Structures are given as structure tokens and as C-alpha cells.
Amino acid sequence: MIDPHLQHVPRLGRQPSRWRLAGTPVITVMLGSLVTALPVIAQSPVMPTFGLLLLLSWRLLRPELWRAWIGVPLGLFDDIASGQPIGSAMFLWTVMLIGVDAIEHRMVWRSYRQDWLIATAAIIFCIAGGVFFAQITGGGSIKPWLVAPQMLWTVLLFPFVVRQCARIDRWRVMA
């Protein structure tokens, strides 16, 4: 007779469900994109792009988890939630993931600092690209320095988010 309390304790030899393994990262990224549902009426683009941060964290933490095409559906969802023109994050995220693949292919040694550097480049690329797309789709003249603070604290937030991702990942792979 097994103690019912032990049902929830992680044990060796148990496999977590496939849904938990594959679904957790996707759902966390989508929740990150949905941060715009918070009742904050922002006067300027101040909110860090949590969807992008979580995508990058999962990608750098678990390179084998996703192929580059995951940027298409997740980017589409981010566009729907964020108010950017539809297709903007779809394009930028996918291109960014392909770029991360290319960098990873060339880099021999990688550690946490290189990850942060890769994330910094990716964040700057995605936010600047988002500004460009918003500008050409009837956004008027948007000054580039308008997003500088957002870029800065999205980059500074990366170490924190990647830690939280690792914490979720530990729960994800434990049965």
C-alpha cells in the first residue's frame, strides 16, 4: 500500500506526461505575451516584452526543445495580444531563432554570459524591428529613442526570467 501523499512526490523512473513536457514552455511564452491584458494604460512603451524574454530563455536553456518554426505560431499569438501589426513578431521571432541557431553553430564554448549576449542582440533586433513595422503600417513617425528604456530593462530582466524558466523546467521534467 502506497501512502497517498507519495503520489505527488517526484520519484525515479517516472515519466511526466507528454502534455506537460511539450505544453509547459508554450503556455509560459503565451502567458508572457498576455501581459498586455494587465489593466495598465501605458502612455509609452514601458512594459518589457515578456513573451520574447520567455521564448529566448527556453531556447537558450533547452536548445533541443524547439525547432526554429516555433517562432511562427508563438509570434502570431504575440501579435494578436500586443497590438503590433499582425505578422511583425511572426517574422521577427522566427528570423531571430534562425539567427540564434546560426550563432550556436559557430560558437564552440558557451556559458551564461554568452547566452545573455545572444539574448541582448535578439531583444534589440526584435524591438527595433517592431518599431520599424509599426512605423510602416500607419504608425506615423516614431522616434527610436522611445523604445530605448524598454530595450534596456528587457535586457536587464533576462537573467531573472531565465532563472524562473529553469525553475519551471525543473518542475516540468520531474514526474
Next chain:
Amino acid sequence: MARPTSRRPGHNRKAQYSLFASYVVAMTGAVVGLLLVAVAIFDPTGFSAIRIATAELTRPASVGLKNMVSGVSSVDEILASYWQAGSQNIALRKQVEADRNRIIEAKAVAQENIRLKKLLKLVEDDGSALLTARLIASSSTSTRRLARLNAGRWQGVRPGMPVRAPEGLIGRIHTTTPNTAEVLLLTDTSNIVPVRRANDSVPAISTGLGDGTLEVRALAAGRNPFKPGDLLVTSGIGGIYQPNIPVAVIVRIEGEIAYGVPLANPSKVDAVVVERSFEEVVTRSDPNVPVDAGAAANAIVPPGP
């Protein structure tokens, strides 16, 4: 840490093809995204229909959270006011002295107005207000300034309707879903509002800057007629906004351009009023009969900027 090996399929032909196929799918997806953006260049609200599901699904969450945290958004302002308490106190005292005289003048003007309106037999309430609702969320990560309104098509809200608060203009309706609507805020870089100076009707155009301020350009050529402290109100040109809704106050002058701050802060106002388009209100046959839903369906869609 050495680089992960899982991405290199080695001599396994099947794995090589699978990796190649994933890149083909990714590139195709990226190109589709680019095409969607290209469509949005010509038709900015074209694919907004697919936003309906998320807008409707997140609405209850946003409304619930809004009820809990309505006070949090003003924390920064409270801190800032402590920072400048001394100088602000002196400035405010001067302001009060100046305002006292103006209030007396305004009272006289109001009385005169009532008298003149009686002469002209004008109705004070023109029935332009459609409904009152709350702003529940916004595009806080994007450079576009859109806020989500807790009322939509089923409540009679149509694209192009002006949105205002008691303090002043907020923006206009951009797109609608059954129960929510996106409001293009006054500070969005694509929102252009025809304004005039309140005291002498100098016409100007106000454009948002995306950071909570406005860029104001006078329509007349020559020297910049504005000075800090000037009050701007809508002029009614263009047929969207009622005339005389307060818009902004000028804070800074730089050559040809004046910079203004909106009088109504969307993050602080409790509720906003959706009005019918100005043109629709003035072209009605009888001002005493409220416009029915059928007329609202024919609301004038504003011309693009």
C-alpha cells in the same frame, strides 16, 4: 559548457531531412509574416478580426484586475510630487491667485452664454454621448498607443467614434469586437487631431509622439504663435470630434513645433464617454430624438491620417 550536440544530426539521413524541413517551414512562416505586415501597410485594421478571441477572453481578467489595482498606476506621480513639493507649492499658489480672477470672468461668460442661448433657442444637451465605459488594458509593450475599452459592437460602439473623459479628449475608436473596442489614444503617433487655441482660435494640428506628449503645429505659416500655458481645444473640423473638447496644454516651444501634454490622462480617468461622431450629431433631422441603433451603424468612418 561545450555547445550542444543535439542540433547536428551527423550521418543520419532522416534527421538531416527533418532539420532541413524545419528550416523550410520556419522561413515560409517568416515570409508569411512579412506578407501580413505588407497587407497591414495598406489596410491597418484588416486582420483585426482574429484579435476578437483574445480580446474577448482576456476581458474578464482585465476587468477584474482593474477593480483591484486602480490605485497603483498613480504611485509614480505621488513620488514625483514629493520630489518637487516646494517649488510646486509656490507655483500652485500663484496659479490659484490667477485662476480666481478667471473664475469670476468665466461665471460672467457662462451667464451671458445662457442668455444668448435662450435667444437662439439652442438645446444644451445635444445627445451626442453614447455610453460610459472603462479602459481596461492597453498595448503596453508596443510603440502603438491603443487602449482597450470595456464596451464594443453589441453596445453600439463603432469605429471612428470619439472617446473623451470629463478632463478632456482621450482618442477615438480604432477597431471593435463584440464586447471590447480598441481606442486609438490621443498620444498615438498616427492620431492627428485638428485643434485650436481656446482663447483666440488659432488653428493647429496635434499629432501624438508615442511617449505621452503631443506635437502641435500651427496651420498658419510664419512665427510659432504658441507659448507655454496655451490651452488647446478641438476645432470640430473633420467631423469626428465635437468642437471645444479640451485637448492639451502647451508646455514647450521649439522653433516651429510646440509640445503639449494631454489634459486627460487615460491611466487616471475612472470612466470615459464614447460619443457619436460630430458630423452624425449635427446632420440629424430632429435634435430631440435620440439616434437609434440603426443610425449608429451608419457612423462615419474617419478618413485615414
